[in-house]
Amino acid sequence: MSLGARNWQPSGDLPQRIGGPSTLSMPDEWTFSTPWRRAQEETDHGGPVNDAERMVRLSDGSGVHRVTWALRGRSLVAECDCSGHKYNDGWCAHVASLWWQWVRGQVVVTHLDTGREYPQPPAWLRLDDTPDRIDFDQLSPAELDAYLTCDEAGVGVRRYARQSGRSPGTVGNLLRRARDKIEEGRQ
Ligand SMILES: [Zn+2]
Numbered sequence: 714m715s716l717g718a719r720n721w722q723p724s725g726d727l728p729q730r731i732g733g734p735s736t737l738s739m740p741d742e743w744t745f746s747t748p749w750r751r752a753q754e755e756t757d758h759g760g761p762v763n764d765a766e767r768m769v770r771l772s773d774g775s776g777v778h779r780v781t782w783a784l785r786g787r788s789l790v791a792e793c794d795c796s797g798h799k800y801n802d803g804w805c806a807h808v809a810s811l812w813w814q815w816v817r818g819q820v821v822v823t824h825l826d827t828g829r830e831y832p833q834p835p836a837w838l839r840l841d842d843t844p845d846r847i848d849f850d851q852l853s854p855a856e857l858d859a860y861l862t863c864d865e866a867g868v869g870v871r872r873y874a875r876q877s878g879r880s881p882g883t884v885g886n887l888l889r890r891a892r893d894k895i896e897e898g899r900q
Pocket of ligand 1: 793795796805808
């Protein structure tokens with residue numbers, strides 16, 4: 714069993730539609746769009762369904778929507794069942810509301826590969842990451858967690874070792890294996 718995911722079990726009712734990292738990106742002038750205005754003005758009375766999904770119920774009475782909202786690889790999977798999700802580059806009011814809540818520390822987002830929970834968007838997050846640029850599937854949860862935290866977010870090895878309860882030598886080995894696998898995947 715991998716250390717990084719020892720406390721995490723996949724939910725039994727994860728939807729099949731989680732295929733890979735989203736290519737969601739921040740739209741230009743997003744602060745002026747209607748979904749973003751609604752996201753900031755309305756209160757969400759929904760809640761989590763499982764590690765990957767939340768129900769969003771905005772206070773403007775526009776109904777309840779099921780939103781896939783989770784981290785995968787180094788990106789965010791964000792998909793809503795509403796009709797507006799197809800527009801605004803995927804930033805419907807429900808997705809925008811969850812982002813607005815997340816940056817203010819009001820929701821926790823789970824990384825599906827590592828099991829780590831993020832109370833705020835992590836420094837390594839790339840909203841516009843190309844799904845297949847790096848094949849993270851070949852990394853173990855512990856290798857991916859170390860790679861994202863140290864190599865992508867720039868956290869020092871010793872600090873990460875303290876936080877994760879591993880020895881610096883173990884973290885060094887995880888990083889070396891992660892880098893080797895990523896390098897092999899590029900060839
Ligand atoms: Zn929506």
